[in-house]
Amino acid sequence: xxxxxxxxxxxxxxxxxFLVFGALMMxxxxxxxxxxxxxxxxxxxxxxxxxxxxxxGVTGVVFDYRGFDTLGEATVLFTAVAGVILLFRRLKK
Amino acid sequence: MSGMSRIVKTITNVAxxxxxxxxxxxxxRGHLIPGGGFQGGVVVASSLAMVLVAYGSIWIVxxxxxxxxxxxxxxxxxxxIGLGFIGVILILFYSSFEGSFLKNFLIGQDTxxxxxxxxxxxxxxxxxxxxxLMNFSVGMIVxxxxxxxxxxxxxxxRIKEGK
Amino acid sequence: MIYNxxxxxxxxxxxxxxxxxxxxxxxxxxxxxxxLIENGVNLFLITLAFRQNSITPIYPITGDKSMxxxxxxxxxxxxxxxxxxxxxLMLSLIVHIYRHYGTLDVRKIGREKE
Amino acid sequence: MLEDTMINIVHIVVPILxxxxxxxxxxxxxxxxAAIAVxxxxxxxxxxxYILQAPDVAIAEVGLGAFLTTAILIIAxxxxxxxxxx
Numbered sequence: 001x002x003x004x005x006x007x008x009x010x011x012x013x014x015x016x017x018f019l020v021f022g023a024l025m026m027x028x029x030x031x032x033x034x035x036x037x038x039x040x041x042x043x044x045x046x047x048x049x050x051x052x053x054x055x056x057g058v059t060g061v062v063f064d065y066r067g068f069d070t071l072g073e074a075t076v077l078f079t080a081v082a083g084v085i086l087l088f089r090r091l092k093k
Numbered sequence: 094m095s096g097m098s099r100i101v102k103t104i105t106n107v108a109x110x111x112x113x114x115x116x117x118x119x120x121x122r123g124h125l126i127p128g129g130g131f132q133g134g135v136v137v138a139s140s141l142a143m144v145l146v147a148y149g150s151i152w153i154v155x156x157x158x159x160x161x162x163x164x165x166x167x168x169x170x171x172x173x174i175g176l177g178f179i180g181v182i183l184i185l186f187y188s189s190f191e192g193s194f195l196k197n198f199l200i201g202q203d204t205x206x207x208x209x210x211x212x213x214x215x216x217x218x219x220x221x222x223x224x225x226l227m228n229f230s231v232g233m234i235v236x237x238x239x240x241x242x243x244x245x246x247x248x249x250x251r252i253k254e255g256k
Numbered sequence: 257m258i259y260n261x262x263x264x265x266x267x268x269x270x271x272x273x274x275x276x277x278x279x280x281x282x283x284x285x286x287x288x289x290x291x292l293i294e295n296g297v298n299l300f301l302i303t304l305a306f307r308q309n310s311i312t313p314i315y316p317i318t319g320d321k322s323m324x325x326x327x328x329x330x331x332x333x334x335x336x337x338x339x340x341x342x343x344x345l346m347l348s349l350i351v352h353i354y355r356h357y358g359t360l361d362v363r364k365i366g367r368e369k370e
Numbered sequence: 371m372l373e374d375t376m377i378n379i380v381h382i383v384v385p386i387l388x389x390x391x392x393x394x395x396x397x398x399x400x401x402x403x404a405a406i407a408v409x410x411x412x413x414x415x416x417x418x419x420y421i422l423q424a425p426d427v428a429i430a431e432v433g434l435g436a437f438l439t440t441a442i443l444i445i446a447x448x449x450x451x452x453x454x455x456x
Contacts, residue, residue, distance in 0.1 A: 005279070008278045011278075012274065012275065012278055019267050019271065023266070026260065029261075029262060029303070029306070030307055030308035031307075031308055032307065041325035044326055044327065045323050045325075045326065048313075048326075049315055051200075052197060052200065052221060052222070053197075053200045053224070054124040054220070054221040054224050055125050055315045056123070056125060056126065056127065056313070057314065057315075057323070057326040058127075058129070058329045058330055058426045059123055059124045059129050059224060059228075059426075060124075060221075060326070061326045061327055061330040062330045062333060063129075063227045063228070064195075064197055064224065066327075066330060067195035068195070069330070070173075071173070071174075071177070071195075073334045073337055074170060074173060074231065074234050076341055077234060077235070077341055078170060078234070078238070079341075080238070080242070080342070080344055081163075081166065081238045081241050081242060083345050083348070084241075084242050084245055084348050085241070087349070087352060088246065088249035088348065127426050128426065128429060129333075129426065131333055135430055135434050135438070136429070139438065142438060142441055146441065235337070239438060242344045242442070243441060243442065243445075246344070246347070246351075246442065246445050246446070247445050250351060250445060250446075250448065250449035252448075261382055262381070262385055262418070262422075264385075265388055265389055268389045272389075272392050280396075282401075282455070284401055284404075284447060284450070285401075285404070285454060287443075288396070289396070291439070292395070292411075295411065298415075298431075299388075299415060299418065302424050302427060305422070305424065306422045312423045312424065324422075324424065329424050329426055329427055332424075333426060336434055337434065339434075340442075343439060343442060344442055347442055347445075350446060351449050354450040354451070360451055
């Protein structure tokens with residue numbers, strides 16, 4: 001094992017230890033007590049039919065409460081298409 | 094990639110319209126059932142990709158021009174941003190209007206008198222203001238973008254014949 | 257402890273992707289590692305959004321059940337589409353690298369012309 | 371009662387299957403087989419999303435992850451080498 005692999009293995013072990021301890025110390029799966037109560041999500045669930053008119057809460061969040069995220073996502077898709085066409089332009093003929 | 098065998102082409106001919114209509118259904122009713130612009134666009138792009146794999150990219154390039162798909166994608170993006178800016182522009186005409194970018198200006202309004210009554214009987218399809226229109230524009234962006242990516246990559250790396 | 261299994265599965269996906277990212281030398285295997293990390297993060301977000309004895313966030317609601325949280329679902333939806341865009345750009349660059357150098361090994365790229 | 375027990379069993383079995391299939395995606399030397407393993411992993415992940423009450427994300431994942439990702443990966447693998455050396 002070379003020196004590069006040794007350093008990489010040590011780094012990998014440190015990250016693995018932190019991630020596994022983080023997973024074991026999460027709150028129990030599917031239960032929310034008062035400390036972790038999701039106030040923002042509860043507000044959206046209660047008001048999405050009056051404020052946006054959509055029955056589907058996820059569509060209400062994507063297109064109304066967080067419309068800027070959708071705009072940025074469309075920009076990323078546009079840029080990816082432009083990049084792929086630019087990269088393969090010379091190989092087409 | 095050149096075309097595949099006759100069995101694959103026949104099954105593609107049978108399955109293609111059903112998958113495409115299912116995707117358009119998901120886009121059109123995205124505010125009432127699980128679905129929306131992204132998911133329906135992905136399903137329609139999957140059906141187009143199935144035709145691409147079955148018939149080969151050279152046949153597709155003879156039928157569909159790449160520039161037309163770029164125009165479709167740009168049209169979707171312009172529709173999305175335009176719908177966002179209408180919420181700002183309406184401030185100039187109605188002084189009591191509280192507008193902002195991406196404001197849902199069709200919900201809870203009475204300037205267009207009969208709009209909210211259209212489609213009330215047909216299972217409330219017109220309840221969400223501008224959200225269905227945004228679903229259509231995002232669906233256009235996703236269909237054209239993913240199909241252009243697959244088409245360009247498959248045509249540029251095609252297996253050259255007679256070499 | 258036994259009900260924390262989705263958290264542990266997400267962490268295992270992230271660690272497997274990190275292993276492929278560090279120790280593999282083929283470029284396409286590295287891309288597969290990045291895909292695994294992405295799916296692990298998506299699974300973690302959806303797991304955070306789950307509430308016990310709940311339904312999907314779509315009206316009408318029946319009975320006295322609660323709804324699962326809608327904001328992490330929206331974030332995950334955006335993340336999945338962006339992941340495919342990044343994958344297409346990475347694979348286009350890999351095809352160009354293979355045509356220029358004739359190999360996919362990370363150690364041999366850039367050392368041919370010396 | 372029986373329904374709750376079944377859902378609990380599925381909550382335990384499906385994540386274990388996801389981890390096993392992703393280990394195969396790393397381990398296999400043939401790159402097309404690895405791409406198919408990634409596709410199977412995305413399919414199981416969409417099943418897990420459906421159990422966790424997120425059908426929107428499940429539809430997007432089964433379209434993008436299990437179909438288009440595999441198509442793009444196989445197009446790129448066909449243009450390059452099909453085996454991983456050593």
